[in-house]
Amino acid sequence: MIQLIDVTKAFKNNVVLDGISMDFRDGELTVLIGPSGCGKTTTLKMINRLIPATGGRILIDGEDIESIDKVKLRRNMGYVIQQGGLFPHMTIRQNIEIIEKLEGKDEYQILKNTERLMEMVDMDAGKFLDRYPSELSGGQQQRIGVIRALANDPDYVLLDEPFSALDPLTRSSLQDELSDLHRKMGKTMIFVTHDMDEAIKIADRICIMKDGRILQYDTPEEILRRPANDFVANFVGANRIWGSPKFIRVEDFMIRHPVTCDASLSAERCITKLTMRHVDTLLVTGKEGQLLGIVNRKSLYANHRPDKPAGEIMLPPKCTAHPEDSILDVLKMIDRTDASNVPVVDALGRVVGLLTNSNLVSTLSRQYLEDMTEEVRGND
Amino acid sequence: MIKMFEYFGAHSSQIWKLTLEHIEMTAIAVCIAVLIGVPLGILISYVRKLDKPVLGLANVVQAIPSMALLGLAIPLLGIGVLPAIVMVIIYSLLPIVKNTYTGISGIDPLMVEAANGIGLTPRQVLTKVKIPMALPVIMAGVRISAVTAVGLMTMAAFIGAGGLGYLVFAGIRTTNNYQILAGAIPACILALLVDFLMGLVEKLVTPISLQKSGGLSRKQMKRKRRREKLTLGTAVVLICAIIVGGAVNSRLAGREKEITVGGKDFTEQLILVNLYSDYIEAHTDIHCVRKENLGGSQVCYQALKKGDIDMYVDYTGTLYGSVLKHDGTDDMEGVYNTCVKEMKKKNISLTQQCAFNNTYTLAVSKQIAKKYNLETIRDLVRKSSQLHLGCTLEFQNRHDCIDALKKAYPSLKFKKISAMDGSPRFVALDNKEVDVIDAFATDGMLMKYHLKVLKDEDHVFPPYYAVPCFNSDTLKKYPELQRVVDELAPKLTDEVMMKLNYQVDVQGKEPKDVARAFLEQENLI
Numbered sequence: 001m002i003q004l005i006d007v008t009k010a011f012k013n014n015v016v017l018d019g020i021s022m023d024f025r026d027g028e029l030t031v032l033i034g035p036s037g038c039g040k041t042t043t044l045k046m047i048n049r050l051i052p053a054t055g056g057r058i059l060i061d062g063e064d065i066e067s068i069d070k071v072k073l074r075r076n077m078g079y080v081i082q083q084g085g086l087f088p089h090m091t092i093r094q095n096i097e098i099i100e101k102l103e104g105k106d107e108y109q110i111l112k113n114t115e116r117l118m119e120m121v122d123m124d125a126g127k128f129l130d131r132y133p134s135e136l137s138g139g140q141q142q143r144i145g146v147i148r149a150l151a152n153d154p155d156y157v158l159l160d161e162p163f164s165a166l167d168p169l170t171r172s173s174l175q176d177e178l179s180d181l182h183r184k185m186g187k188t189m190i191f192v193t194h195d196m197d198e199a200i201k202i203a204d205r206i207c208i209m210k211d212g213r214i215l216q217y218d219t220p221e222e223i224l225r226r227p228a229n230d231f232v233a234n235f236v237g238a239n240r241i242w243g244s245p246k247f248i249r250v251e252d253f254m255i256r257h258p259v260t261c262d263a264s265l266s267a268e269r270c271i272t273k274l275t276m277r278h279v280d281t282l283l284v285t286g287k288e289g290q291l292l293g294i295v296n297r298k299s300l301y302a303n304h305r306p307d308k309p310a311g312e313i314m315l316p317p318k319c320t321a322h323p324e325d326s327i328l329d330v331l332k333m334i335d336r337t338d339a340s341n342v343p344v345v346d347a348l349g350r351v352v353g354l355l356t357n358s359n360l361v362s363t364l365s366r367q368y369l370e371d372m373t374e375e376v377r378g379n380d
Numbered sequence: 381m382i383k384m385f386e387y388f389g390a391h392s393s394q395i396w397k398l399t400l401e402h403i404e405m406t407a408i409a410v411c412i413a414v415l416i417g418v419p420l421g422i423l424i425s426y427v428r429k430l431d432k433p434v435l436g437l438a439n440v441v442q443a444i445p446s447m448a449l450l451g452l453a454i455p456l457l458g459i460g461v462l463p464a465i466v467m468v469i470i471y472s473l474l475p476i477v478k479n480t481y482t483g484i485s486g487i488d489p490l491m492v493e494a495a496n497g498i499g500l501t502p503r504q505v506l507t508k509v510k511i512p513m514a515l516p517v518i519m520a521g522v523r524i525s526a527v528t529a530v531g532l533m534t535m536a537a538f539i540g541a542g543g544l545g546y547l548v549f550a551g552i553r554t555t556n557n558y559q560i561l562a563g564a565i566p567a568c569i570l571a572l573l574v575d576f577l578m579g580l581v582e583k584l585v586t587p588i589s590l591q592k593s594g595g596l597s598r599k600q601m602k603r604k605r606r607r608e609k610l611t612l613g614t615a616v617v618l619i620c621a622i623i624v625g626g627a628v629n630s631r632l633a634g635r636e637k638e639i640t641v642g643g644k645d646f647t648e649q650l651i652l653v654n655l656y657s658d659y660i661e662a663h664t665d666i667h668c669v670r671k672e673n674l675g676g677s678q679v680c681y682q683a684l685k686k687g688d689i690d691m692y693v694d695y696t697g698t699l700y701g702s703v704l705k706h707d708g709t710d711d712m713e714g715v716y717n718t719c720v721k722e723m724k725k726k727n728i729s730l731t732q733q734c735a736f737n738n739t740y741t742l743a744v745s746k747q748i749a750k751k752y753n754l755e756t757i758r759d760l761v762r763k764s765s766q767l768h769l770g771c772t773l774e775f776q777n778r779h780d781c782i783d784a785l786k787k788a789y790p791s792l793k794f795k796k797i798s799a800m801d802g803s804p805r806f807v808a809l810d811n812k813e814v815d816v817i818d819a820f821a822t823d824g825m826l827m828k829y830h831l832k833v834l835k836d837e838d839h840v841f842p843p844y845y846a847v848p849c850f851n852s853d854t855l856k857k858y859p860e861l862q863r864v865v866d867e868l869a870p871k872l873t874d875e876v877m878m879k880l881n882y883q884v885d886v887q888g889k890e891p892k893d894v895a896r897a898f899l900e901q902e903n904l905i
Contacts, residue, residue, distance in 0.1 A: 045497075048497055050493065050496060050497055071499050071500075071501050072499075073499075074496070074497060074498065074499030075498075075499035077499075078498070079494070079497035079498050079499075081490060081493065081494055081497070082490070083490075085490060085491065085493070085494025085497070085498075086494075087491065087494075087495070087508075087509055087513075088491075088513070088587065089512045089513055089587040090587075098498070098500075098508070099498055099499055099500075102500070102504065132587065148498065149498070152499075158497075
């Protein structure tokens, strides 16, 4: 585990990092993100000692990195930079194997390892290994950059905006590949970017920085759903969550405290309640507040006995949702059951909310409406 | 044109030998310059504080005229191959240091960061990344240096190191254009060849990936590269062979009993070197290494003092006035005796002086003599304000030449004085660009151009009897030399020297052949 304890960095009088403390958990892919000048790259480069810290301590598995030999430290820490940082005068093979060769590893094992890594990023070893970096596309070069960082089988991999110079399509597929590699190899990765989409897509944990401080350090979901402050909310962007609808939970947009009635309430009084509360549906609940059924205006009018209790008129709900279900689950359910109202119940079956068609429409339309307001603002 | 090829044909072995010498010296100088320059360039790319002082110094050194640098090097390093190589190294350093520095510090910092970041040690960053990436730029610097060095090395002849410059210098002294070309043309070809070879090196050290393909496929490029490697390999092997061959040769030669006979850079001296060398070789078992064309008196004198040469022939007046700084005097014996006595203190022994007095004179064309009615120097003084003097640099600067004239005739004032090199002043006089020139009394050119020599009634110029000068240690080692050299001295009279000079300067014979022919004719060998 890598720990930063009250790390500061100042270039002359310019404070770049203002006492940050954080842990990078083993096996996780942590993304450092923030506007330029926030200190994210400085933080990364302090971990492999390319930049010395002014104050504080950085520990790796409890050991201060200052006491570890620089070269030894870096060889256990893959490093990927923009465009891969491949050496133009070396072939792809020489680039990938350089550290292994210097470490004096067995030739045959190096050979096997290189082929295995090439396979992992889906590149033809026979075709590419003897080429020079300039003969490869940007995406191919960056793939090689990544597997060079993995070649010496380090415990950690640091990536400094590795995909920022690539076109969106290539970037996207490399992000997928990186996530894949991360999952397969279980390395601890630290990834610096300024692209929030990228961060949300690949991160296990995101650290948002500004002016040398950490604003929020959490999982992507938490950051999307509960930004720590306005800056984060703004930086993340209100609509960002629509890029990851799996993070939109029922509880985020359901109608809380829906209109309910007791099973003993008469049809006549049910109609009065509907009219007074301007709703179409009443949720019929039991003593503990558990959902029993639904009565709506149509079924109440179809019944000619005004004193008949709701418990005898009600229909069972076509489906129910739970607060932690995502909007995707709900939409699928509605599509399947053709329900217009979906009661939300907790684990004990008690009513906690309601989803209605109009409620879903307004929630889903928010992303477009907010886009429009942003556009208008942008035109000012 | 045909005569030129005839000359080349007749002297092919000499041209070839000098070319090999030239290649050897240049190769050694450039190699050493690389060995010094590249590390220095790397150093200043790391220690940024040093870059300006070092590059500044290299720039300044580059600006010193090569002649001056050679002149300064003689008291420290003597004459011969060593100072010549040192000079070329010094001149070659700048492009190498500069390009190495530019190449290394011009590498993308991102690349260096990547190298550091993936865990290369500082040394590995240098050897695996920085140097290979900077190599094309470094080699471009070496290429410039090497080509310049070939040209510069012609200066080596000025201090007796040989090389193709020997032919150029000798050709200028004896106004032999074919000889000049025999030195200049191979030097040019050599420079082009070096440029071509270094160009190949430059290309080879540039990774294929960084080269412009020029429409060639990878395979073609690889094949082309293989061919380039082969050419280069052959050239390197040849150059090594030349250097090793040269070293072995000189080592073998070094085992014999041997002295080095030096001489200044004009015809008479060329003949004297050969006369004495041939004579000594005929009458002793000592082998003579001939070092002709060693610039002026100062070069020879310094070389003798340093022991780079064992003997040369100087003139009593020169020693007396120029080396020992005495005022002019007409007493022939007095000058000689003073020289012997005072040179002894400098560890230089003078043997018996020769019979000829090659003093300075002033000469004019027959027309000028007639026009101004000139017979003596005194006549000349009266008309001097209308006359343009063309003289050697030595004549203008030596204490016993123009200064002595001015002292004897305070009214002397030439319309203009143009200092130039030895032979061109005869041409200048012939072309009427100048009216009066200085000359040596035994100069064959006086005969060639039918010049009028003005009489020196007042003995303004000191006597210039030729006198062999030895490093005293050499005479101690080979005492037999004294007797042998003294035997030859009375044989060399004014008439003999004038005749021999004429044969070289006017008839275009080789000093070597003229000397040998004379010795054989006179049954001296």
